[in-house]
Amino acid sequence: MGWNTRNPSKGNNGQVYTQQECLDHPELAAGLKRQRPEYVVKVHEDVFWIIEAKGTHEKIDDAYNEALGYAKDVNKSKIVKARLITGVAGNDDDGYLVNTAFLHLDGRVSPVKYNNRKITGFLSPDQARxxxxxxxxxxxxLVTNEILLLSIAESINEELHKASINKDLRATVMSAVLLSMVSDTLPNFNGSPDVFIKDINNRAEDVLITHAKREFAEYIELRLPQEEAAKNKYKAAVVRVFFLLRKINIKAAMDGSHDLLGKFYEVFLKYGNGAKDIGIVLTPRHITEFSAEILDIKASDLVYDPACGTGGFLVAAYDRVRRNEPAKVEMFKKHRIFGVEQQANVAALAIVNMIFRGDGKNNIINGDCLSINLNRKIRNGEASAEYQNHTGDRKAVSKVLMNPPFALKRDDEQEFTFIDHALDQMLDEGLLLTVVPVSVMYASGRELEWRKHLLAQNTLLAVIGFPNDLFYPQASVEPVIVVIRKGVPHEQNGKCLFVRISDDGFIKLKKRRLPHGRPYQLDALQGSIFKFIHGGVLPEVDGLIQTKPVDLTDPHLELIPQQYLDNAKLDSDELRRSLSTIQSELVFQEIRRGLN
Incomplete structure (x- = not known):
């Protein structure tokens, strides 16, 4: 969690006294006498956190009450205070229960909560302070370090692997366990595998029933193997998954303003070998959030994703409205979020994803979007839509966010097929944003004919290039974000924004793609991109972000940043450094040849 676990009495900025060390501090020793809590954590020089542990779940109250007793003894001091206490009960096999409370200055003792729910894991230094x-x-x-989320995701994946749970089933196992955690009571960990797994399934189904999504229960149902030893191994893995999720306070994070759950969901699917094996390529969260921002998603928009996968774009749209227009979010989530996913088990993941944002009655369905149409409908006095199997003339969609399936083999399901379908559902002058392989915007043949047809009926507003490792480790393809205004033909020499992002804030590190923590282009350019899409003028930088007239008479019609951006201006200092590096390398190679 970010604590320095060295002994504070020995310097080195240590923050954690073990049971054998806590009496090293004179004020702690004066209060505790000969008592030795499991751990005493230094929050500030004069503020401490007392932790007591017991070996079985049944003793969680004992651990908590002993920690409280130690804290009261410490607080007799006029110099130091114990402001936090935690009782821990369990072991590595059964998992750990954690009960944490805060001691107020007026003597009250209150459970530590987030989003009005008790936390179930440990605190970080910033949280304790x-x-x-x-x-x-x-x-x-409840902002949690991405490295910790990755660690928990990998631990869960390892537990499911040891229980011989196939990769393509792990995401649905995760969904069932997450839904089972919505209840305020704990499942029967001491029951037989049959009893325990039935309990988990019943809890998950109850949540789906509450949100009118019972039909998805079969897709996330946990199914025990037949052999008794395998059953026990399966149960043990699910129990460990349950407690690993508690470690990062998942229950408290449900429906929170900071999307810790969504972050974990993405990390688990991406690095837990789940997404690849169920045939989906996740759009990274920072891209879905960026997309919702530049399209300016509002509560008045009807948002559609015809290939929604686990619901990332819809979640980003929902979160933006919740953040900017909280008074209108109830109407928005009930009437104006629509998504279709062809794979039922993936659609179930999207449903779970949305349930944890306070609603499961949104219009995410399992089906083939190419055989479905959205028609305008008034629901409870609000503009909405309904799915129909025939083409309607009452268009409803104002904003589309989508990442269509890449490189499908069927001729009738190319990336642009999904884009055309989405455009058919839209109101004129609506905005569509899609992520596609760059080849869609420059290849000849069908892609070229599609681009001609696209510009004859719609306006190309922006093409934004990204690094080819954006979808790492699931796919290696150079993607672009394309923004289109529906129903307004592109004027001859009408301007389009071309951007080439080389730094989106992430780097590949040890087979993972993680935030690098420095200022980055995507964040710096977001405001300029937003401004152009919505009619403003932006500062241009050669080779990076420029508006250029599109030549509709170009027989190749290659609509990519590489074709339209000017060469970047040479930085003389950068050029000097690069030449110096090359010269040093050449000299080094000459020396090596001489030595050999």
Whole structure:
């Protein structure tokens, strides 16, 4: 969680006293006498966190009450105070229960909560300091380090692997366990495998029934193997998954303003070998959020994703409205979010994803979008839409966010086929944003004919290029984001925004793609891109972001940044450094040849 676990008495900025070390601090020793809590954690020089542990779940109250007793003894001091206590109960095999409370200055003791739900894992240093500094038991955020999320995702994947649960089933196992955690009570961990797994399934189904999505229960149902030893191994894996999720406070994160759950969901699917094996390529969260921003998703928009996968774009749209227009979010999520996913088990993941944002009654369905149409409909006095099997003339969609399936073999399901379908559902002057392989925008043959047809009926607003490792580790393809205005033919020499992003804020590191933590192009250019799409003028940078007239008479009609952007201006200092590096390398090679 970010704590320095060295002994504070020995310097090196340590923050954690073990049971054998806690009496090294004179003020702690004066209060505790000969008592030795499991751990004492230094939050500030004069503020401490007492942790007591027991070996079985049944003793969680004992651990908590002992920690509280130690804290009260410490607080007799006029110099130091124990402001946090935690009782821990369990072991590596059964998992750990964690119960944490805050001691207010007026003597009250309150459970530590986020989003009005008790946290179930440990606190980070920033969280502990926030509670102490503000004399509150309510956390203001649950932002968790991506490295920790990745670690938990890999641990869960390893547990499911050891239980011989196939890769293509792990995502649905995760969905069932997550749904089972919605309840305020714990499942029967001590029951037989049959009893325990039935309990998990019943809890998950109850949540789906509550959200009118019972038909998806069969796609996430946990199914025990036949052999008794295998059953026990399966149960043990699910129990460990349950407790690993508690470690990062997943339950408290449900329906929270900071999307820790969504972050974890993406990390698990991407690096837990789930997404690739069920045939989906996840659009990274920072891209879905960027897309919702530049399209300016509002509560008045009807948003559609015809190939929604696990619902990433729809979640980004929902989160933006919840953040910017909280008073209108209920109407938006009930009437104006629509998504179709052809694979039922993947659609189930999208449903789960949305349920954890406070709603499962949204219009995400399992089906073939190419055989479905959206027609305008008024629901409870609000403009909405309904799915129909025939073409309607009452268009409804104002914004489309999509990442159509890449490189399908069927001739009738190319990337542009999905784009055409989405455009057919849209109101004139609506905005469509799609992620496609760059080849769609430059290849000859069918792609060329499609681009001609596209520009004859619609306006190309922007083409934004990204690194070819954007979808790593699931796919290696150079993608572009394309933004289109529906129903307004592109004027001859009408301008389009071309952008080439080489730094989206992530780097490949040890077979993973993680945030690098430095300022990056995608973030810096977001405001300029937004401005152009919505009619403004932006500062241009040669080779990076420029508006250029599209030549509709070009027989090749290659609509890509590489074709339209000017060469970047040479930086003389950068050129000097590069030449110096090359010269050093050449000299080094000459020396090596001489030595050999």
């Amino acid at each position: 926030y509670l102490s500094d503000n004399d509150t038991a309510d956390l203001n955020e």
